[in-house]
Amino acid sequence: MKPRSLKPTWRAVLRVLLPAAVIAAIIGAWQIAAANGAIAEALSIEPFLVPSPAEVGDALWDSRTLLLENAWVTLREILLGLLAGVLLGIGLSILMRFSRTLRDAVYPLTVALQAVPIVVIAPILVIWFGYGIWPKVIIVALACFFPITVTTLDGFRSVDPEAVKMMRTLDASRRQIFTRVEAPSALPSFFSGAKVAVAIAPIVALFAELAGSNSGLMRLIVEDNNNFHEARVFAAAVVLAVIGVLLVGLTALAQRLVVTWR
Amino acid sequence: MSVVARGLSHAYGELRSLDSIELEAPPGEVVAFVGPSGCGKSTLLEIACGLREPSAGTISVEGATDAKGRLSHCAYMPQRDLLLPWFSALDNAGLALRNRGVGRAEARGRAGELFERFGLAGFEGSWPQELSGGMRQRVAFLRTLVAGKPVLLLDEPFASLDAISRAEMQEWLAGALRADGRTVLLVSHDLEEALYLADRVLVLSSRPGRVVKELTAPDPRAADRDGAVTDPAFVAAREAALRALHAGAR
Numbered sequence: 001m002k003p004r005s006l007k008p009t010w011r012a013v014l015r016v017l018l019p020a021a022v023i024a025a026i027i028g029a030w031q032i033a034a035a036n037g038a039i040a041e042a043l044s045i046e047p048f049l050v051p052s053p054a055e056v057g058d059a060l061w062d063s064r065t066l067l068l069e070n071a072w073v074t075l076r077e078i079l080l081g082l083l084a085g086v087l088l089g090i091g092l093s094i095l096m097r098f099s100r101t102l103r104d105a106v107y108p109l110t111v112a113l114q115a116v117p118i119v120v121i122a123p124i125l126v127i128w129f130g131y132g133i134w135p136k137v138i139i140v141a142l143a144c145f146f147p148i149t150v151t152t153l154d155g156f157r158s159v160d161p162e163a164v165k166m167m168r169t170l171d172a173s174r175r176q177i178f179t180r181v182e183a184p185s186a187l188p189s190f191f192s193g194a195k196v197a198v199a200i201a202p203i204v205a206l207f208a209e210l211a212g213s214n215s216g217l218m219r220l221i222v223e224d225n226n227n228f229h230e231a232r233v234f235a236a237a238v239v240l241a242v243i244g245v246l247l248v249g250l251t252a253l254a255q256r257l258v259v260t261w262r
Numbered sequence: 263m264s265v266v267a268r269g270l271s272h273a274y275g276e277l278r279s280l281d282s283i284e285l286e287a288p289p290g291e292v293v294a295f296v297g298p299s300g301c302g303k304s305t306l307l308e309i310a311c312g313l314r315e316p317s318a319g320t321i322s323v324e325g326a327t328d329a330k331g332r333l334s335h336c337a338y339m340p341q342r343d344l345l346l347p348w349f350s351a352l353d354n355a356g357l358a359l360r361n362r363g364v365g366r367a368e369a370r371g372r373a374g375e376l377f378e379r380f381g382l383a384g385f386e387g388s389w390p391q392e393l394s395g396g397m398r399q400r401v402a403f404l405r406t407l408v409a410g411k412p413v414l415l416l417d418e419p420f421a422s423l424d425a426i427s428r429a430e431m432q433e434w435l436a437g438a439l440r441a442d443g444r445t446v447l448l449v450s451h452d453l454e455e456a457l458y459l460a461d462r463v464l465v466l467s468s469r470p471g472r473v474v475k476e477l478t479a480p481d482p483r484a485a486d487r488d489g490a491v492t493d494p495a496f497v498a499a500r501e502a503a504l505r506a507l508h509a510g511a512r
Contacts, residue, residue, distance in 0.1 A: 162340055169311050169338035170358040170409055180357070184348040261347035261391060 027053045051231035059231035060238060066220070067232075071239045073216040077133055077205045078243070081140020085197055088141060089148025090190070096149075097156040097182070114146040118204050122211035136208040136216075143204040144197035151193030155186025188262060191255040198247045202240060264289045264413060264445035265310065269319035271470070272305055278470035279305045282319065285464070289412070292439055292446040294456035296503065297466030298511045303449040304341075306471070307415040310447060311336035323413055337411040341418045343402035345390035351401045352377070352386040358409035373408050380404055380438070396427040403435070407442065414446045420455070432458055433487040453503050454491055465503055467510030475506030 006014070033039045034052035043050070051059070060067065092110070096103035118139055125135035159182050167177045209218035217236050224232045267285040271278070279302035287293050295303050308314045309321060312333035320327060324335040337358070345354045353360075355376070356369035364372075370386075377383050380400050390398055399419060406414060419435065420428045436459055439446060450456045456463045457479050465475040480495035490496060 160344070162342060163344050163346070165308075165313055166338070166340055166344045167357070167361070168313065169333065169336065170361050170405070171334070172357075172361040176361050180349075180360075181346065184346070261389060 049228060049230050051234055055231040056234040056238065059229075059235040063232055063235060067217075067235060067239055070215055070217050070220045070236075071243065073133070074202075074205055074209065074218070074240075075243055077136035077208065077216065078140060078201045078247070080133070080137045081205065082144055082197060082201050084137060084141035085144025085201075086148055086194065089145040089193065089197075090152060092145065093149045093152035093156065093186075096153055097178075103153075110146060110149060113142065118143055118207050119211075122208045125208075126212035131212050131214050135211075136205055136213070139208040140201050140204050144201055147196040147200075148190065148193040151196075152186050152190045155189030156182050158189065159185045188255075188259050191251070191259065194255075195248065195251055198251045199244075201247070202244050206240075263287065264291070265293075265321070265323050265447065267310075267319065267321045270306075270309070270316050270321050271318040272302065272309060272314065273317045273470075280309075280316075281470040281472040283471070283473060287445055287447065289445050290443050291462065292448060292460045294448040294450055294460035294463045295466055296450055296453055296456045296463055296507065297471055298468045298507070299451060300469050301466045301471035302469060303451075303466060303471065304417050307338065307417050307447060307449055310413075311338045311415050313338075335411055336413045336415055337406040337409040338415045339402055339406040339417065339419055341421050343390075343398040343422075345398055345401055345405075347390050349390075350386065351382065351388050351390065351393065351397075354390060355401055355404045355408055357405055373404065376404050376407065381434070394427070395423050396431050399423065399431060400434070403438070412444060414444050416446060416448045418450055419448075421451075428455075429487055435459060436487070453500055453507065457496060457499055457503065458487060458490055463499075463503060465506040465510060474510035475503065477503050477506075 030039075031053045034050050035054075037047045037050075040047040040050045092106070096106065121142070122135070122139055125138055129135040129138070163181050163185075164177055167181055172180065205216075206218040209216040210222065213219045217240055221233050221236050224230070224236070263286050265285060265287040267283050270280060270283040270285075272280040279300075283306065285293070295306060297303055305314065309316050310323060310332060312329035312331070315329060321332070323332040326332050326335055345351070346357075349357070352370050352373055353366075356364075356366075356373035359369035359372060360366065374386055377386055380403070382397060382400055382404070385393060385397065390401070393401065399422075403416075403419065406416075420431050423431060432455055439459065446460075448456065448460055450459075453463075457477070460479055461481070463477045463479060464473045465477070466472065467474045477499055480493060480499055491500075
């Protein structure tokens with residue numbers, strides 16, 4: 001028997017509607033459970049510690065300026081860190097592509113650096129660089145350059161040797177082989193690394209803020225949590241989720257625009 | 263002489279791949295090498311175009327004996343089309359010009375002039391992945407021609423195609439080669455293809471490859487491939503080559 005299949009247009013509509021319905025159902029259930037105190041009762045805590053989605057929405061609106069100010073601080077840390085990480089990752093992978101010696105010398109250190117937990121480095125950098133934005137940018141960059149370096153380098157190595165040979169017979173110089181064959185070949189791998197970097201960057205930025213900061217979403221979350229202002233903690237989480245989804249979405253979009261041949 | 267090899271041998275470490283190859287190809291001749299898999303046919307082409315050096319003996323292309331000189335006189339068409347998926351058909355065809363520093367517009371213009379003749383008119387802007395196997399091979403051949411070298415090296419140009427497109431492409435290539443008049447070294451494991459496309463066929467033994475038989479292709483050939491390959495002279499030449507191939511494979 002033929003499996004039942006839907007028309008592509010319906011499939012596309014459902015792909016938007018279904019997740020929206022799931023999210024709506026969860027929010028609805030949470031609203032009911034929070035409003036009648038069921039969650040607080042189950043956890044044996046005071047009902048004001050369990051904000052309903054409506055209260056979170058109120059907090060989002062009432063504290064919009066505060067949230068946006070702090071979100072901008074965190075977003076800047078993420079973006080600057082990502083930018084530095086991407087540039088560092090691309091630069092290092094290109095250098096390692098061209099110098100076997102450099103690769104042998106530096107690659108183990110890159111891996112070792114990655115093995116040191118961010119939680120450990122963050123407080124040290126705060127001591128060294130103060131409470132400002134730079135320790136956060138450095139930590140995000142350190143965390144992000146590794147996946148990009150490794151995947152981009154793999155991309156260079158995955159180049160079809162026959163294509164390189166073909167280019168040599170077409171009088172290509174070393175540089176032309178790099179720009180016309182190796183670099184485009186490595187782009188899909190680079191984007192795999194970039195997606196990982198973009199996914200971890202917000203988490204790393206929050207960790208860095210936790211280690212010491214005057215502003216930023218994590219700073220706000222810690223303060224609100226200490227003051228039992230739970231609705232705003234959830235509101236900050238919503239803002240973070242939006243930032244995360246936007247970053248991942250923009251990266252995927254960039255990949256679609258650049259890597260047109262897959 | 264366009265290509266001359268004397269006592270040409272090659273080994274990958276202990277593994278001997280080619281043994282004392284002698285060859286003299288005058289300008290404009292199409293020479294085919296036929297032999298079993300692994301007999302060093304592709305290695306021979308890679309040596310000719312300077313991607314490898316022989317272990318013993320000499321080879322010269324248009325008088326050049328060093329690798330760089332040979333490379334500058336040879337255009338090599340590998341087994342797979344190796345079209346770069348991030349360039350359009352036109353930009354792939356013009357790659358050699360771009361590599362030599364010709365501007366993008368001029369390279370496109372010069373490569374584009376050949377698209378019509380190769381049955382590719384209208385596909386200039388297509389991405390390689392949008393083209394059929396036969397069309398991709400034609401773009402790859404065009405890319406080799408546009409390089410403007412006096413010697414063409416074709417390594418099993420249609421090995422990746424199905425039988426029908428292959429026969430069509432052979433017919434097309436025979437016409438293109440006749441019209442072009444360049445010296446061609448062609449490698450194939452298909453006797454019929456070799457006899458149909460080449461003026462002369464050298465049958466190689468299994469590894470290490472040495473020339474066990476030299477055949478002159480029947481001439482003149484019928485214009486259409488079906489007519490040519492069923493001609494009694496062609497069938498006789500094919501039989502002789504087949505016997506040599508089997509004897510050499512033992």
